Amino acid sequence: MDDAHPQRPVHLSNLGLVLGHRHDSQGRRVDADEAVDRLRHAVRLCPTGHPQRPIYLSNLAMALVARAGGLDPATSRTTDGTADAHEAALAARAALRAVPEDHPQRIMCLNNLGSALLVRAGTPAEAEAEEHKEAEAYEEAEGDLYAAFDAFRQATTVTTAPALARFHAAQTWARAAAQFGDWTEALDAHRAALAHLPLMAWHGLDRRDRLDALGRAAGLAGEAAAVALNCGRPHEALRLLEQGRGVLLAQALEARDEMTELRERAPHLADRIREIRAFLDSAAPDPSDTAERARRTAAEQRRELAQEMDELTAQARRLPGLEDFLRLPSVDRLRTAAAHGPVVVVNTSALRCDALIVTAHDLHAVPLPDLDLAGDDGLTGRAVALLDALALVGRSPADAWRAQRLLLRTLAWLWDTVAAPVLPALEQLAPDATRVWWCPTGLLSLLPLHAAGHYPPDPTTPDARALPDRYVCSYTTTLRALAATRNQQHDQGAAARMLAVDQSDTPGLPRLPHAREEVRKLAARATPTTPTTVLTGPEASRDTLLAALPDHAYLHFSGHGTQDPTDSAGGALYLHDHAQAGPLSVADISRLRLREARLAFLSACETARGAAVLPDEAVHLAGALQLAGFAHVVAAQWVVDDACALQVADSFYEGLTSPPGAGLDPARAAHALHEAVRRLRRGPVSDPLWWAAYVHTGP
Structure with a gap:
């Protein structure tokens, strides 16, 4: 098949994509080189204005980014890699110019541009290693970095694109901002990512799709809270943490959530929102496979439905009790959970771990510097080891003995890393409290935090080092769940x-x-x-x-x-x-x-x-x-x-x-x-x- 054949660019692009996938899995440089060559050829065969040109330009940009080392911050950039990143940015910008602003495929072009600019900006380690270079070089790299952030920010606002695509854009934006230590930017990105969770795990999707959405977002709420704490904003940390975990829990297993409440109060409104969300989350039409008029019609329909979705959401928020529909709950609403005693939310993330003590009138953050996720002494290793041991308790006396010893060590560790740092602040904030509610996150929620302590303790000693000798402990899955159970009304x-x-x-x-x-x-x-x-x-x-x-x-x-x-x-x-x-x-x-x-x-x-x-x-x-x-x-x-x-x-x-x-x-x-x-x-x-x-x- 020669270059004059109309299908030649399609086959070249497909071959380039396959070679790129093989490079990703096997790491062969020759595959990356050939992928770039084939995709360049496909772009040359498509004149400006051709409906397939933005697709081939986007594919070329991603192939160049992959050859330059991708988004892995550990990758050292070579001169060739810098040139690839520059060409990738040019290709991505060209693709973006060729796609109409209202088209759902625009999000792909924005993501590709953001990725190319991130690679061109380099890594923090490289910047430190090149301090002898001129100030102009630093300004150029910084310009690329914030242009990349802006591209991802724009991608999260493409309302005609599926929620999952917007979520991925926000996730990449958040990770990049955190990698470069810009916590304010990272907080904006995490807000955007969390805002899409209610849409990704709606009841309109089947159970398998909802669980898949949960897996994609695992740990996101904890990361968002840690970023907010790095910005010195504990109240927002609590709200983000509650929003992320609450949405996942309520929607993933078809329990009562905001959509259920809306369906009970305004069934027609709930049904229409569900219809629109199902359409918007379906695959967007490929501009290469659709006639120009049909492509514009589909894009206009998605834009109109997105606008209707905004109007219906605002209408739902005007209903009593649904003021926070699909958005962050207010701090005042969250504090109602602590009306009868303090709630300790323990956030765990790779960035940092903290306890957020919530009372009816206050919120206090307590850093937990000795609580780490990784390492031999970290939460992940301890949780896996204990759960494996406890699962074998009934098999033999020897297994029960091993579980017993490991449990004692784990309870002592929970006291030293979580309970001991929290109790002084807890006693100061709520000196008369005899009960405490724990809301652990991550793998910590699988451990017996309520029994943290050194055993055997002495119950007669005023400074007993065991939680059961200090408080009546309960758990809550979320603050909103605790507040809701307090407000339940029954026929007396x-x-x-x-x-x-x-x-x-x-x-x-x-x-x-x-x-x-x-x-x-x-x-x-x-x-x-x-x-x-x-x-x-x-x-x-x-x-x-x-x-x-x-x-x-x-x-x-x-x-x-x-x-x-x-x-x-x-x-x-x-x-x-x-x-x-x-x-x-x-x-x-x-x-x-x-x-x-x-x-x-x-x-x-x-x-x-x-x-x-x-x-x-x-x-x-x-x-x-x-x-x-x-x-x-x-x-x-x-x-x-x-x-x-x-x-x-x-x-x-x-x-x-x-x-x-x-x-x-x-x-x-x-x-x-x-x-x-x-x-x-x-x-x-x-x-x-x-x-x-x-x-x-x-x-």
């Missing part, structure tokens, strides 16, 4: 029924001899104000449980639970028919809307253990139950002993009924669990392995 005149599930003999699973006694004792506590429904044996099926939940305010499940550490929604409870109908999963529970739900007690293993792949989202059974409507949830982070579970459950419900014979008071849940665990600690099984697994989530 109706009987609050208890649903008790006994799965002591689940087919195909080991017997739990104490589970039946646990449910029997609970049923014996039934009162006229708290009648109890017991499901046991074959009647405790998956469908029966799901059908019964809306009619009960309380749930007690005594049986088997698991969490797949590789699946972000892999938590499950096993009912009698699990072999036929499947277990009751996190996704099943998160779809429920239980308006009268008050308290759930999961006397089962690993029901409060999240997945390491998405630790920030609390996508475990306890988190799903709270999002479904249960204000209080008691669960276990790892495998628990059957006999210990019986003792804890019995003591817990005794603490909920005060005075004896009265109905259950869910407001006492945290104190009841604290006292139940204290009794267990005072007995023959005082080791944290047997009591530290139990956690309370809620107000």
Whole structure:
């Protein structure tokens, strides 16, 4: 095929792209050279005004950037690399000029231009190594750097482009700004990235796409908060952290979020927003494959829909209670979560780690300099090691002993790196507080922070180095979730029924001899104000449980639970028919809307253990139950002993009924669990392995 053939440029461009991919995977310089040659040839064959020319120019720009070393700051630039970066910038600018401003493909050209300018600007290390050069060279590099930032900024505002493409532009912008130490620029970029999360993980997408969006954004909220703290803005750090984690958690597992609230109040408005978002997030038309008139028509349609989207969003924000629809919650709104005691949000990121102590009237940041993510003594290594050890507790006495020793070391480390630095500030800000809510992020959310301490402690010593001897500890997935549970309203005149599930003999699973006694004792506590429904044996099926939940305010499940550490929604409870109908999963529970739900007690293993792949989202059974409507949830982070579970459950419900014979008071849940665990600690099984697994989530 000679150069006169009309398909010649297409084949040259495709060959160049394939060679570029092989260079990326194998690192062969000859492939990078040939890719650039083929793409240059394709550009030469397309005259100015040709509809395919901007595509070939963009492909050439990226091939040149790749040959110059890409965006890796560790790459040393050669003279040839500098020339490639210069040519890449020229090609990217030419491509940008050839694409209409309202076309969704414009975002690709802006991203390519930003990348080319970043490479041409060099790295901070190079700038330091070349201090002998003239001031003009520095000014030129700085000009390239901020021109790159501006290109990425523009890319995030191309409303006709899919949300994912805009998110990627913001992410690249944020990383580059942080790499060069411009924290103000990095903060702008992180704001833009977080603003796109609600659109990337909407209910209009199926569950797999939402989880994929979560994976792409993992750790982003923590990075944004760390950048804000580097800028000296702790209030914004809290808001960004809350916004990023809240959106992911609520939307990924179909729990109650802003779109659900909007659908309940204005269904037609919610449906129209969903339709527009689905269209805008579909693939944009390729200018090379579309006739000029059709291309302009499609671009105009996307622009008009984007404008309509802005108008509908503003309309939604005028509804009572939806003032913060798809935007950052206000600081005042977040502080309502601390109306009854301080909340400690522990942010973890590679940049820095800090605790944000939130009270009803104040916010105080406490740096945690000894808390690192990487290294042999870092959070990542410790979390992986402990979770692996705890997963094997029930296999043999030797495995239990190893887990026991590792748990003790981890609890001491949590005290030294997190609790000890936080407590002095906490005692100063809230001197009379006896309760504290923890909101850990990242892999820290998988560890037993509530039990941090040096064991065995001396409970009679005023300076006891163990959190359970200082505070009644609870968890919250987000500040907004805690505030929402405080504001739940229930029908005080109706009987609050208890649903008790006994799965002591689940087919195909080991017997739990104490589970039946646990449910029997609970049923014996039934009162006229708290009648109890017991499901046991074959009647405790998956469908029966799901059908019964809306009619009960309380749930007690005594049986088997698991969490797949590789699946972000892999938590499950096993009912009698699990072999036929499947277990009751996190996704099943998160779809429920239980308006009268008050308290759930999961006397089962690993029901409060999240997945390491998405630790920030609390996508475990306890988190799903709270999002479904249960204000209080008691669960276990790892495998628990059957006999210990019986003792804890019995003591817990005794603490909920005060005075004896009265109905259950869910407001006492945290104190009841604290006292139940204290009794267990005072007995023959005082080791944290047997009591530290139990956690309370809620107000």
